[in-house]
Amino acid sequence: MQVAKIYAKALYDLTKKARGEKQEKIFNNFVNLLKSKGHYSLMPLIFKHLKLLVEKDKLDNIDLIVAKENDFEKYFKKADNFKKHFYPKKEIKKVIDSSIVGGFIIKTKELMVDKSYKRSLINLYNNIIK
């Protein structure tokens, strides 16, 4: 199981940057490598892990969470600056969440910038009742 995962990760890293003929060449070499090592039977499992990696990467966008549709354009520039600074290769995805009341949240898997009205209101409330 662990071996299949490692193979999948290696193949994914190589094919992510490659295109067209180069991708085909990498894949052929990969199959030959598996056959030479006697690991060809792991192919179904390797593809299963590869599929998971591709799906995970798709989810790994920059989420720009806003309270309503109009706010997306209003705060897009901030998200764009964030993207240029931290994650130049990722895409910005629009998420509408009315519970944040207003403002915006920029969220990735590892970083979050929360400038929502919801957070400000809750912090204000907590400061008042202290």
Next chain:
Amino acid sequence: MNNYIIEKIKKEIENFSPKTEAEKTGVVVKVADGICEVEGLSDVMMSEMVLFDNKQGREVKEIIEDPSTIVGLALNLEEDVVKVVILGDTSKIKEGMTAKSTGKVLSVPVSSMYIGRVLDALANPIDGLGSIEAKQTREIEKKAYGVMDRSPVNTPLHTGIKAIDSMIPIGRGQRELIIGDRYTGKTTIAIDTILNQKNEPEDKRPICIYVAIGQKESKTARIVSDLKENGAMDYTIVISAPASSPAAYQFLAPYTGVTIAEYFMEKGKDVLIIYDDLSKQAVAYRQMSLLLRRPPGREAYPGDIFYLHSRLLERSAKLNEKLKGGSITALPIIETQEGDVSAYIPTNVISITDGQIFLNADLFNKGQKPAIDAGISVSRVGSAAQTKAIKKVAGKIKLQLAQFRELEAFMQFAQDLDPETKKSIEKGRRLAEILKQKNHSPLGFEKQVVSIYAAVNGLFDGVEVSKVVEAEKKLLDFVQTQHKDILDTIRKEKDLSESTEQKLQDAIKLFEESHKDIFTVNKKDVA
């Protein structure tokens, strides 16, 4: 409407300036059995507190009505994920939830307001008497004080239990293990020690902390009730991580206890902390480690099980005068199975502590309570931490008792015994009777001196074995009512001077003369 509140709100709004920061976060990818796997959290530290964002998708009003947050402890930093132990309601953690790094190692609030309160493993009050505003927090994982910061243990901690104070004396700053099978009186010894601190003058009285780990809530409730009834809650803190709480709470509770104890110790106070019991903490830690997929070792315990207890118990110390001279005395409790003190966890803790009080189930069943096996119980600090008065009278008692136990076993096989052996057995029986004590009846050390002095010097040799306890009570009442000055002198001087000893001998003679009905046995058959 209250103008004060309006003005306060206005002020908060004017001064409100939320910071813009990129917070380090992760995403929960798996939750099971109190452990969750988080992807992200790239800069998280070991034992760092992680905050789960349970505000996602909830309205502001809902959050204000239920402001509870869920905290986790990052314990496994792996290649792809961080495994976090959830310290709260696991059912509220969902896949996809955001986990935020706090940048702080797990800390608990500390305050002198905790005295008299019952807390949970994260030092939150659970006794329904309101919250506590603690101005200070301390990390629960802290390095123990070094050699040069300590001073020798030389001040006694009186348990009020004759068998312990005379033969296995405990000093302030010592770690003395209480070990025995289930239902042998381990908790009773611990609670009686707490109750006895009421006999200490207020300025010298140690603050007591009772940590209940994996216990039944009914038992903890009964203990709290007993402490309240006897006025002991005025100087005691109870920390409860019951059997129904998550394993993480049972793992953390002792560390929370010692963190609060250190707060008082660093102010120059003496603290007594009881861990009841560390066997359950070890089991909880084993459960957590197996769920974290750490490799199991002997008896499926993780490889660092010794370190779990050693780093906890090493934090008990007696500090030197430069650091204000405070101390933490620890009474850890370990439960054995069928008297097996050579099992893994008991041997670990025995090697860490400065002695052990071994409770024997056979003695308990025979009616010897407290069922202390003086033969294998030891205090490595010994008489260095014993009041001079007790040291003077209790010198021979351990040896005499040990001889008696040997002869008692021998007696089962031999029918005709020589007169000397018979006398030793009779004497030993009376000593064993003197060392019996009811639970929740701790005895001040001055009364212990009188009782043991009388026993060692043959007063009870003329009393039937079954009437020795009654005779002792009458003697103490007699001295308390008619010769109170003897008790006061011993209490004040903490010694049995020649003049006081003479007065005591005279008092004992008077007692013998006025209570001739008790003395029905020929002393020559005993002494």
